[in-house]
Amino acid sequence: MILFGIDIGGTTVKIGAFKEDRTLIEKWEIPTKSNSVLEDISQAIHTFLQKESISIEEIYGFGIGIPGIVKDGIAVSCVNLGWQNRNIKQEFEKALGFQKPIIVLNDANMAAYGEAAFCDLKLASAIFITLGTGVGGGIIVHNQILEGTMGLAGELGHILIDSTYNFQCSCGAIGCLETLASTKGMRNLVQFYQKKYSTRLILNESLTTKDIIDAAKEGDPLAHQVFEEAMNALARALASLSVIINPDAFIIGGGISNAKDFLLNTITKKYKEVCIKQAQDIPIYLAKLKNDAGIFGACAYLIQKKFEVERNGKC
Numbered sequence: 001m002i003l004f005g006i007d008i009g010g011t012t013v014k015i016g017a018f019k020e021d022r023t024l025i026e027k028w029e030i031p032t033k034s035n036s037v038l039e040d041i042s043q044a045i046h047t048f049l050q051k052e053s054i055s056i057e058e059i060y061g062f063g064i065g066i067p068g069i070v071k072d073g074i075a076v077s078c079v080n081l082g083w084q085n086r087n088i089k090q091e092f093e094k095a096l097g098f099q100k101p102i103i104v105l106n107d108a109n110m111a112a113y114g115e116a117a118f119c120d121l122k123l124a125s126a127i128f129i130t131l132g133t134g135v136g137g138g139i140i141v142h143n144q145i146l147e148g149t150m151g152l153a154g155e156l157g158h159i160l161i162d163s164t165y166n167f168q169c170s171c172g173a174i175g176c177l178e179t180l181a182s183t184k185g186m187r188n189l190v191q192f193y194q195k196k197y198s199t200r201l202i203l204n205e206s207l208t209t210k211d212i213i214d215a216a217k218e219g220d221p222l223a224h225q226v227f228e229e230a231m232n233a234l235a236r237a238l239a240s241l242s243v244i245i246n247p248d249a250f251i252i253g254g255g256i257s258n259a260k261d262f263l264l265n266t267i268t269k270k271y272k273e274v275c276i277k278q279a280q281d282i283p284i285y286l287a288k289l290k291n292d293a294g295i296f297g298a299c300a301y302l303i304q305k306k307f308e309v310e311r312n313g314k315c
């Protein structure tokens, strides 16, 4: 059987075709056109089937990740694509012209599933947190994606963590994790501390997280303080999550994870300092699938659902 993982991003759609043993046959990208994206994906799938001489009977199903809030296959809100309360499962079925199992997920949740399922330890429960322009994430419990009543579970950037700086978050709240432990957050901190610590950093539009982390590695006083505070916030968030979910592991992804050992060593040390004693051994890993995590996650989740259908006779 063939499974398709589809990750709809703001500018491109990533498509992966997999075998049932989770090996990738081929992956490719098409541009995202918000008014015809589902038809374009369908066209790309049909072209692939023809090229590889694969019949529709050989397809098990599709996993689709979208950049927005998803609940039970409905895109509740997807600002980038201008979608609101759209039944993506139904619309994609119509575009395809045939019926197969279709799973629609939030893209970060799908990536979380990929990182957990393809981790060397095959984690059944994991918390994935992405540190980029903002902070996102996903929560896997007993091989299931936790979506929550309104599809908000895993929106880890909006854990309220801070009452010192009171920076406003993109969600409207004050003191979210994202206001400290993201590119935006680290810029907030640069601005806050720039008069107090000496630095070679210049706060402007082009200042990146990499600039800040590189400077912190070299001992720049301001960059060091900013990185420490961002990691303190992340450590507290992980410590709180450790007693809510008690996962097998934490996985950190996103642009900041390019700092590799520097990030991993700092966050592991800080986490152990603030978590309860019994949670100290929960390991922290860096994401390894990166941009492909979504399509791999879709594949793994489809296989999990197929297994459940075969075991229970229902989805």
Ligand SMILES: [Zn+2]
Binding pocket: 157, 158, 159, 169, 170, 171, 172, 173, 176, 178
């Ligand atoms: Zn927020």
